């Protein structure tokens with residue numbers, strides 16, 4: 001089943017999300033061999049870019065003369081080349097390559113990196129933006145303004161479509177999505193999933209939580225997808241988080257997504273999960289008499305859902321009798 005995502009024709013709606021599975025050419029080739037519609041490359045992290053910029057400042061101290069200049073050029077070129085090579089190599093595979101930037105703070109450097117990635121053949125840029133608020137004076141409106149500003153600057157710098165991978169904890173995802181659309185974003189990925197520290201109570205130390213998702217995490221994403229698809233049909237949506245099997249992918253498409261992104265499914269079942277999900281979508285569509293994704297995409301978004309289930313959030317109906 002073909003689809004169009006960010007204006008790019010894809011042979012399948014199954015996209016491999018930004019992850020270790022897209023961090024090197026042989027892995028990307030395996031994704032392509034399994035029938036993936038596209039890959040989102042492992043993100044270049046803004047933290048890395050800033051560290052790189054700091055290193056450049058250190059080596060170009062006054063008095064270093066030609067050696068300083070040489071080091072600066074060498075370090076800069078080597079660093080840039082490392083990830084631009086991945087974009088370039090990946091662009092030779094048969095599927096579109098979406099380059100990803102992880103933005104944690106607002107800075108100018110990575111706008112240039114986005115442009116360089118596009119020049120190397122990235123079909124689109126995915127911005128993974130999340131500022132963890134740790135300042136009680138920072139309002140949601142201010143934060144969201146900085147998201148929108150980030151997107152505006154990247155859109156102005158690149159000739160390819162830009163999508164934004166949104167954080168799950170937003171007061172009103174529709175408001176932010178609308179602002180991003182107004183700044184030129186072509187799509188949104190719902191949602192990113194974060195590193196979650198946990199605590200070992202015996203040792204009283206921090207430990208890493210499981211980085212991989214559970215299938216049940218999809219339900220919350222379906223709700224936002226159905227709401228967003230109905231309110232902002234111009235924005236191309238991809239669902240990320242909780243797409244573990246073909247049925248999950250079909251649910252996402254029914255809610256209005258144009259593509260699904262998978263990572264944990266590959267972790268659990270290997271690269272073959274991509275083909276399994278792809279085949280399930282085809283078989284399901286055939287069984288239900290659909291000849292294309294567009295014939296069923298969005299059938300269960302919030303516009304069409306007569307019962308309005310996605311707007312209902314309280315358990316009223318189930319309480320208290322079900323608890324007995």
Ligand SMILES: Cc1cc2nc3c(=O)[nH]c(=O)nc-3n(C[C@H](O)[C@H](O)[C@H](O)COP(=O)(O)O)c2cc1C
Pocket residue numbers: 017018019020042043044100102128165191192193211212213214240241242243261262263264265
């Ligand atoms: C080990 C690991 C590394 C990841 N690295 C990135 C990354 O660099 N950039 C990004 O946008 N998302 C990253 N993600 C998030 C995934 O792209 C995806 O959004 C998340 O795992 C939820 O999808 P899933 O339920 O299919 O796993 C990573 C996830 C995992 C498990």
